[in-house]
Amino acid sequence: VSYRTDELQARRGWRGPRERYDLVREGLLALVVAAVLVGSLALVFGSPKVDSVTYQSWARADPADFVTTEVRELAGTSETATYGPPYNDGTEELQAIGPFSPQGFLGVHTPVDAAQDFIIGPLTAMAPLNPEIAAALDTWNAADDAQRTAWATAASKAKADVSGNTVSLAGDDSGPIASMMTTLLAAATGGILDSGVVDAPGALYNNDHTRSLLNIADGGYVADAGASYGLAGEDWGIMNQVGNWPGQPWLWWYTMWYNVPGPVRASLGYSDLAAIAYALPLLALIFFLPFIPGLRSLPRFLRVHRLIWRDYYRAYGTSNRT
Amino acid sequence: MGWFLNLLDTSQMITLHVVVLPLTALGIVAIHLLWVRKRGIAPPFDALESHLTREEGAT
Numbered sequence: 001v002s003y004r005t006d007e008l009q010a011r012r013g014w015r016g017p018r019e020r021y022d023l024v025r026e027g028l029l030a031l032v033v034a035a036v037l038v039g040s041l042a043l044v045f046g047s048p049k050v051d052s053v054t055y056q057s058w059a060r061a062d063p064a065d066f067v068t069t070e071v072r073e074l075a076g077t078s079e080t081a082t083y084g085p086p087y088n089d090g091t092e093e094l095q096a097i098g099p100f101s102p103q104g105f106l107g108v109h110t111p112v113d114a115a116q117d118f119i120i121g122p123l124t125a126m127a128p129l130n131p132e133i134a135a136a137l138d139t140w141n142a143a144d145d146a147q148r149t150a151w152a153t154a155a156s157k158a159k160a161d162v163s164g165n166t167v168s169l170a171g172d173d174s175g176p177i178a179s180m181m182t183t184l185l186a187a188a189t190g191g192i193l194d195s196g197v198v199d200a201p202g203a204l205y206n207n208d209h210t211r212s213l214l215n216i217a218d219g220g221y222v223a224d225a226g227a228s229y230g231l232a233g234e235d236w237g238i239m240n241q242v243g244n245w246p247g248q249p250w251l252w253w254y255t256m257w258y259n260v261p262g263p264v265r266a267s268l269g270y271s272d273l274a275a276i277a278y279a280l281p282l283l284a285l286i287f288f289l290p291f292i293p294g295l296r297s298l299p300r301f302l303r304v305h306r307l308i309w310r311d312y313y314r315a316y317g318t319s320n321r322t
Numbered sequence: 323m324g325w326f327l328n329l330l331d332t333s334q335m336i337t338l339h340v341v342v343l344p345l346t347a348l349g350i351v352a353i354h355l356l357w358v359r360k361r362g363i364a365p366p367f368d369a370l371e372s373h374l375t376r377e378e379g380a381t
Contacts, residue, residue, distance in 0.1 A: 010364040016373030023355075086328075110328055207333035214330070300367075309366045318368040 003291070017312070047241030050229065053222045055198075055212065059188035062221045066188060067160040067167050067181050069219040073114040074177065075152035080214045081114035087214070088112060095273040103273070110210060118215045122197045123180055126187060133183040136176035143175065151175035165189065233258065233270050254279045 051057070059066040072078040082092040086109045095103055120137070127134040140148065151174045158171035160181070167181040187193050198215065200206035216222050223232075230244065231237035238255045240247045247255070257278035258270055267274075290296050299305060306313055328334055365374055 006367070009367055012365060013375035014362055014365050014373065015375050016365070016369065207336075208328075208331040210328060210330040305366050312366065312369070316370055316373070319370045 003293075003296070017315075045246055047245035048243070050242050053216055053225055054191075055188040055193035055216065056191045058216060058219060058221045059185055059193075062219075063162040063185055063189070064160050065220045067162060067185060069215075070119060070181060070184055071152070071155045071160070071169075071177065073118045073215065073218065074180075075149075075156050076115060077156065078114055078218045080112060080118075080218050083112075086110045088114075095271045097267075097273060097277060101273075112211055112214060114215075117211050118198060119180065119184060121201060122187065122193060123183060125197050125201055126183060126192070130183060132179060136179040136183075139176040140180065147175070151177055253283070 055066075069078065073081060076082070079092065080087060082090040084090040084092060084094040085103050085107055088108060088111065095101060120140070123133055123137055127137055143151070154172035155169050155174035155177040158169040158174060161168045161170065162185065165182060165186045167178050167185055169178045169181075184193075187197075194212070196203065196206055198212045199209050226232060226237065227235075229242040230240065231242065236256075236259045238247075238258050239252055254275060257275040260278065262278075285292070285295075
């Protein structure tokens with residue numbers, strides 16, 4: 001049957017039998033049934049609550065990882081510092097299919113300066129309370145770029161040694177960095193870094209955790225924590241909650257493509273653009289289903305309408321036009 | 323684009339999911355219901371000929 005015939009058929013008016021139908025009652029019933037279903041399924045399948053990783057929990061559990069990560073932020077070699085759009089001018093995480101790169105096209109719209117926002121800014125806010133950090137910051141700020149790079153490179157190569165809250169960096173001269181890290185570590189373990197000094201200095205109300213989330217994600221601690229809950233990419237982690245608990249099924253259509261091997265993955269890796277490249281054409285297939293010959297005739301074979309209109313067919317049979 | 327789409331901005335994501343998306347869904351449902359009221363339901367495609375009118379929708 002052509003689309004046109006179907007369309008004309010569906011447009012014809014109805015003069016057959018009618019029933020009274022209370023939409024509000026029906027809607028309320030559906031609401032109650034859905035609420036009971038959601039509630040009981042959540043009781044059975046709801047994922048356990050896991051405390052979020054904070055600066056504090058990170059710095060307390062693995063101070064050396066915290067210091068190593070923050071040194072990389074200062075040196076400009078971390079993932080965030082080299083990321084690229086939307087955060088900065090880097091290119092490390094810039095995704096493109098040939099010349100097509102929506103990420104690059106949209107540009108830097110959420111600027112993040114890793115060294116300034118994660119380290120220098122928070123330390124500057126704390127400097128009035130601590131003459132030692134004020135002196136270290138003065139040394140850092142007075143140095144030229146070449147000197148800062150030399151210090152940061154030396155600090156990156158050095159093994160960070162933490163005893164108590166004191167950080168020492170062996171190896172070549174790393175200038176004031178050990179002193180800066182000592183204060184930053186104290187601020188992290190004390191919970192000061194979680195208080196908004198990184199995310200929104202000077203703001204009273206803030207729910208934008210872009211900076212701290214990026215900073216914490218640069219460390220090895222949160223990655224290990226994620227892996228231990230089965231949330232790593234190799235475990236199809238983006239599809240599920242902690243452990244073996246199901247995640248958001250309405251996102252599976254998109255998230256599953258991160259894990260599916262194929263030519264797109266081969267060239268793009270586990271990238272968002274690869275997942276989108278798979279998901280979008282298939283989503284279009286569903287979206288335009290009523291216009292696709294063959295696929296649009298599936299209901300004739302699935303015969304779900306016979307179930308929905310069962311009273312009608314029982315009473316009147318069919319016209320046998322199909 | 324960060325002013326309206328940044329996954330790491332909690333307020334933005336809550337606003338999108340609690341206000342914008344439900345309102346959009348409600349709007350689509352409302353349009354659908356009004357359309358059904360105006361045009362009537364589509365008949366089953368193998369309904370008896372005598373149960374259909376000649377021309378386009380009527381209630």
